[in-house]
Amino acid sequence: MRSGQDYLESLRDGRTVWLDGELVKDVTEHPAFRNTARSMAHLYDLARDPELRDVLTVRPEGQDRPVLRAYHVPRTHAELIERRRAFKTWSEASFGFLGRSPDYMAAGIAGFVSAPDVFAGEAFDGRPNLAAYHRRMAEGHLYPAFTITNPQIDRTRAAGEQVQDDLYVRVVKERDGGIVVRGAKMIGTGAVFGDEVVVGTIEPLPRQDVQYALSFSVPLDTPGLKFVSRTSYEGRARSVFDNPLSARFDENDALLVCDDVFVPWERVLTYRDVDTTFGMWWLTPAYNNFVHQAATRFWTKLEFLTGLAVLITRSNNTYDLPPVRMQLGRLMGWLNIAKSMVLAAEAAYERVPGEGGAVHINREIASAHRAMAGDLYPKVLAEIKLLAGGGLIQLPASGHDLRHPELGPLVAKYVRSSGTPAEQRVKLLKLAWDALGSEFAARHEQYERFYHGAPHVYLPGIVRDGDPDLLAAFTQSCLDGYDLDGPDDLPGGAGAPHGSH
Structure with a gap:
């Protein structure tokens, strides 16, 4: 398994992170990020702990190396419980204050591969790339971050109706080896600490906005990829004694900007398809x-x-x-x-x-x-x-x-x-x-x-996601059990419909 030190070394890749007008050269040493980076590293060390290894990792059938349990696709109630125990163990390490720890998006990726056919669009089939993506992230024990929300420029207009056409991430050029994208996404919680970042759109898009209908995952040191950090509460902390939570568990939030970022085809998951780009979040687990x-x-x-x-x-x-x-x-x-x-x-x-x-x-x-x-x-x-x-x-x-x-x-x-x-x-x-x-x-x-x-x-x-018709039918069964001319001394009504809660 990857160690905490391995993880910290991976962050020293030249990623572009801006904070308060400063280009951060190394998030593992900068006072605004270093303690939280080490808190994230501690999670990887827990996965190597002999007493917790079986809680936090699992060896998939047919493989000789363990993966983080969050990447594993559960197939039984017992495996759901085992995954939750892994979630609980990591969340206890930060007392619940690291919301976007590496297991969050890892569980999302496990959801993607549980229903891969959702990624098969009319013009672009993302299933092979999805399988490779899951394998790459799981076997490397990598930390997937994500940014999937469009900036709050004008929520009354669709993406293609904004005053500028690159306010949201969109395709600006196709090449033989991939695509070039431009635009921005908010809010990248924990993104500056990730190995790769998934860029997509969780909101539904109208048919005419196909140039905005895409999702992909790229390393954080990809040229043209920039992160603009909010104020760092860790950076403002006086000490762990004075600020025991913010000094260690400030996962940060950042604006992601794509300045003509080249994305190889093999890293594209959905492309120019509003149905698959939306469905990957809602039609999979x-x-x-x-x-x-x-x-x-x-x-x-x-x-x-x-x-x-x-x-x-x-x-x-x-x-x-x-x-x-x-x-x-x-x-x-x-x-x-x-x-x-x-x-x-x-x-x-x-x-x-x-x-x-x-x-x-x-x-x-x-x-x-x-x-x-x-x-x-x-x-x-x-x-x-x-x-x-x-x-x-x-x-x-x-x-x-x-x-x-x-x-x-x-x-x-x-x-x-x-x-x-x-x-x-x-x-x-x-x-x-x-x-x-x-x-x-x-x-x-x-x-x-x-x-x-x-x-x-x-x-x-x-x-x-519920069944309002079933609820209404249950209440209707009460109404159907009596009328003006019927008896009024019966102990009960017609009973609940089959399958009622």
């Missing part, structure tokens, strides 16, 4: 696989935040107060809702049509999880902020104040609670602020609310 990883990570994140609430209330000596127990009970209830949805989605798994025998988590529950998580996360933060109170913001500017000859005694005297000395309390509340109130925390709240789409996208999706 890819998106459900995304949700499987994300829902497991969300469950893990709520475990961390609920544990944080417990520690805060114990430090404040309010843990045993009945109103506080009510709030903690509410948090633990929400946590178990998130956990239960993962387990239920696995238990109610669905089979992928075709001969491959692949399975994925229940589509309807996966769709509902998108809405639940985005709605729940701000409520979790609000509850913990209420439990923390003013102590969350009345903190010394730096942990170094605790060791200062003049300030140290003042902090030790006034920033403490009964049974919790100053250093322990400051350490806890610094962690809480980084999770709840810092700029890093604000980004995570926005991320949890929108990384699977906006409400106007995912709420109608629940109707699409």
Whole structure:
């Protein structure tokens, strides 16, 4: 298996990353990226750990080398559970704060190859390239990043109706060996840490926008490929003590710009086909696989935040107060809702049509999880902020104040609670602020609310993925069980229709 050091060495490839007007020469050493890069590297080292190797990797039938379990196509309920355990192990390593760790898109790729015929368009057959892509990424234990959202220029117009024709990634030229693309994509979460980046379009495109209907994967050092990073919270962190989460788990988000990037044909997955370009995300298990990883990570994140609430209330000596127990009970209830949805989605798994025998988590529950998580996360933060109170913001500017000859005694005297000395309390509340109130925390709240789409996208999706007709028929069965002239003393109605929930 690839080691963490192998991974770090792969990032030193001359990729073009811009931050605050500076061209970053080496993301493994730059103060805005180096700690998070090492957090990603740690995930690869966990996969080599003899105690975790069987959890995080699997040896596919007919192969003599293991691959990360996220790349493996599950074919049974048991294999879905095994994949979730791998997701859980990696998410626990970052306490749920690395949303786009390498297993996220790896699971998506496993979804692609579960239904390869979706990639067979009328004029371009991407199936051979897809098979080679999956093999290359899985056998190399590579980190696939992706950017699949068009910039928010004018959402009232189609891609081809924008004021400029290269605002979104499109084909500008064909060559014998491949294509040349130009334009941009947002939001490349974790993209600067990847080995390759998948560029595509998850939104539906009208027929006339075929020049924008494509998807491909290229290495991050491809000439003409540029990443414009947002502010780095890691770069602004004073220390791990003062910013324990943002200093280590700022996966970053970047704008991807293609400046006449040449893409070889063998790296093209869909081409000039609005159906395959859209269908690769929604007609394969890819998106459900995304949700499987994300829902497991969300469950893990709520475990961390609920544990944080417990520690805060114990430090404040309010843990045993009945109103506080009510709030903690509410948090633990929400946590178990998130956990239960993962387990239920696995238990109610669905089979992928075709001969491959692949399975994925229940589509309807996966769709509902998108809405639940985005709605729940701000409520979790609000509850913990209420439990923390003013102590969350009345903190010394730096942990170094605790060791200062003049300030140290003042902090030790006034920033403490009964049974919790100053250093322990400051350490806890610094962690809480980084999770709840810092700029890093604000980004995570926005991320949890929108990384699977906006409400106007995912709420109608629940109707699409569910069976509203069956629900209506169930209620109609009640209406059909009586009328003005019928008896009114019957104990029940006509009963539920066959197959009702």
